[in-house]
Amino acid sequence: MHCCSSNDILNDEDQILLNNINNAYQLVVDKNDYSYIDKYTSSTPFSQFINDETMMYESLINFFKCIPEFKQLDKNDQVLLIKSNLLTIIHLHHIIIYNFQDCPNLDKCLSKWINKDFDYQIVRTRQYFYRFINYPLVLKLALVVLIFSVNLSSWFDITQFYEYKNTKILFEYQNYYTNILWRYLNYLFDEKEAIKVMEIIVMQILRFQLLMVTMRNSVCQSPYCSQYHPLMQSVLGL
Template sequence: MKNHRRKHSEKTIENPTLISIGNSRIIMILSPIDRIRLNNIIHCYDQFSGEPSSSTYCPPSTVLCLRIDEFFNRKKPIFINFISYFKHLPELQTLNVDDQVSLIKQNIRLLIPLNYALLKTHINSKFRETPRIQTIGCINNVNLHEMFRSLSNSFVDFVTYDPVIVKLLVVILFFTANPLTTRSIYDPVQFKQLNNIKQIQSSYTELLWLYMLEKYGEQNAIILFTKMITKYLYLQIVIDGIDSIIRMNNDIDNIDSLMQSFLQLT
């Protein structure tokens, strides 16, 4: 007998009915404190991690060919605004200053694509226009701009679906003590308050889970979380490759000193 393989349609995320009408029930999972923390994250991100002013950023109207130092120096305002957001998180302020700096240096370059996904999805964003940029002088003529753009685009669907889950995911990943990159494996950071960092990360992970559980139900929450983490694991692999490309480039000494720190070049 022939074996017939049954085709299964891909499982999609569905929005459950959250507001009850009549005799139906509303399931409230988040506590009042959870909701306060959630609102703080949303408003803090919107306030401090916005787009740079028009005086410091302007999408190019023609193809812009940039050497690697020019490419990353243009990104400095984005990095600074993003870091400003994390500095305003009360949990980060409780940590030792050295640990704060280590978390920024270790994780900020990994999270930049997620930040771009959040920025470009807004209807009035200047980042909605795809800038035509070509990095020059990289090994094998690699275009780093396209690599970063592809990574950020992989999270746009999540932002479109619900930007809150991406904003929470960014915080969770920021408090990662040991990301899966070559640099972190061979040059691990020695945190002074490692247990505190893990506790902060766990608390935000729980907050994200409860938020998704309340809004989308358990099955959809599992699908969402699994897909986001899978995307991020792939992102780490790509960023690891980008790190290698950067370090083999002759123009890295011309990169702004602060950006060199963000890119873990110093």
């Protein structure tokens, strides 16, 4: 472990915050059984996967509800952040839940439901994050940073920006947690590696963003859109 400067050292308050984030995440995750993916077969419909994912999305939302700054936001802003960002950042949640391992069963189904290239790109993008298998808190912190983004979903109307009650506080919260993440990375790695990690997170989240456009297009072509769980309809912008 390396500390680059006094500005990068984690203080006692930071350590408490990191422990709280870790504990909150674990508490939420332990309440659910995510083994449904292991039961998929070649006959499992795409619509079942979309509805099954509700549990995964709800658990991530419950994690965010444990973050004090998120809880302090106007309810309207909380809903907008969830609608705008969850579909893109859910993949970091998936990676942690499945212990930084591929899901061959799901991958086979994704190839069938959407196409082989989509599955290949999803797997490849996920694998960039496997280097954090010994540091899952990096991804948990990244989730907190990213939920305060004004919009990570490329299909939502730009006018949505003006629907937020307080965009200034969103930027302040995101900046606060970005600084925490940066200090934590400098605690774990030297500065060069910390910069590389930040680049990986940003670039691969952008890749997930583009891939979710492809997935959403496939979802929209389904005749079962109206049968999806309301939460999934919301995050998919249906």
